[in-house]
Amino acid sequence: MTQSDLPSADLSAALPLPLRSEEMLSRLAVRRSAPAQSLALPGPSDAEIEQMLRLGARTPDHGKLFPWRFVVLGPQSRAELSEALAALAESQGRTTKEIAALAKLTNPPLTVMVVSAPIQGHKVPVWEQQLSAGAVCMNLEHAADALGYSASWITDWYAYDPAAVALFGVEDGESIAGFIHVGSLSEPPLERPRPNLEHKVEQRA
Numbered sequence: 001m002t003q004s005d006l007p008s009a010d011l012s013a014a015l016p017l018p019l020r021s022e023e024m025l026s027r028l029a030v031r032r033s034a035p036a037q038s039l040a041l042p043g044p045s046d047a048e049i050e051q052m053l054r055l056g057a058r059t060p061d062h063g064k065l066f067p068w069r070f071v072v073l074g075p076q077s078r079a080e081l082s083e084a085l086a087a088l089a090e091s092q093g094r095t096t097k098e099i100a101a102l103a104k105l106t107n108p109p110l111t112v113m114v115v116s117a118p119i120q121g122h123k124v125p126v127w128e129q130q131l132s133a134g135a136v137c138m139n140l141e142h143a144a145d146a147l148g149y150s151a152s153w154i155t156d157w158y159a160y161d162p163a164a165v166a167l168f169g170v171e172d173g174e175s176i177a178g179f180i181h182v183g184s185l186s187e188p189p190l191e192r193p194r195p196n197l198e199h200k201v202e203q204r205a
Contacts, residue, residue, distance in 0.1 A: 027145060032189045034150035036104035039183030043109025048147050052112070052182075055143035059135040063122065067129035068136050068177065071113040071169070078105045084167050085158050094157070101156050108152070108181035112140060115170055116177040133177035140180045150189070152181045 044052060053070055061067070073081070082102045089099045105111065116133035118126045137153050144151035158164035159176040170176060 031142070031145060032191065033141070034152045034181075034183075034185055034189055036152040036154055036179075036181040037107050038185055039108035039150060039152065039181055040186065041109050041184065043183045044144070044147060044149060049110065049112075052140055052143040052147065055146075056112075056114075056136050056140040059132055059139050061132045062128050063124040065119055065122065065124060065129060065132075067116065067118045068133040069115045069117055071115060073105075073111040073113055073179075075106075075109075078111060081167060082106050085164055088161075088163055088167070092161075092163075098157055102158075104152070104154060104156065104181065105179070108183040110182040112180045112182070113168060114140070114177040114180060115174050117171075117174045120173060130175075130177070137178040137180055140182075144180070144182045149182050150185045153178045154181065155179065 049072060053072075056070070057066075082105050085102055085105075086099060089102075114133055114137050116130050118129035120126065122129075141151045141153055155176060155178055158167075159179070165176060168176065
């Protein structure tokens with residue numbers, strides 16, 4: 001499914017104003033990416049996948065360009081890609097750790113590849129268009145969480161190697177913004193270090 005497959009919005013509909021949500025605040029406060037290798041069944045249904053994509057597409061997008069697309073990778077396509085990538089990795093002399101990273105592609109029940117597809121020469125800078133693709137990735141993670149699943153947004157070497165990227169069908173001028181792996185965890189994830197805001201926030205009157 002790609003962005004063009006998604007139903008268009010009703011532009012005449014008035015959207016509700018934001019309301020305070022303690023549930024959302026609580027979930028954002030404990031949101032944590034999952035180890036992709038640990039994601040297992042159950043995964044999202046077809047209806048839930050479509051809902052995730054709808055929510056993922058509701059992202060900041062200067063110029064309304066939709067400069068990204070989705071590629072939903074099922075188990076068979078990921079198994080074939082992993083096999084081809086393993087052969088590529090061996091021919092390139094990649095490390096055991098890099099080859100082992102392919103398990104991130106095959107273990108989760110679902111992977112959505114978000115492809116950044118900026119429109120070159122447009123007045124909206126490419127950087128802003130790429131940021132929109134990143135926002136899509138984050139929206140997908142939030143959507144997965146809201147549906148009761150865990151998710152992992154990763155790239156790895158095969159998102160940047162030209163020969164590997166070609167195997168995913170990424171076209172010239174495009175890049176992989178991320179693989180959003182979705183599934184379930186058997187154990188809660190551990191917390192990770194978070195930044196000290198005193199070192200990251202500058203207040204200006």
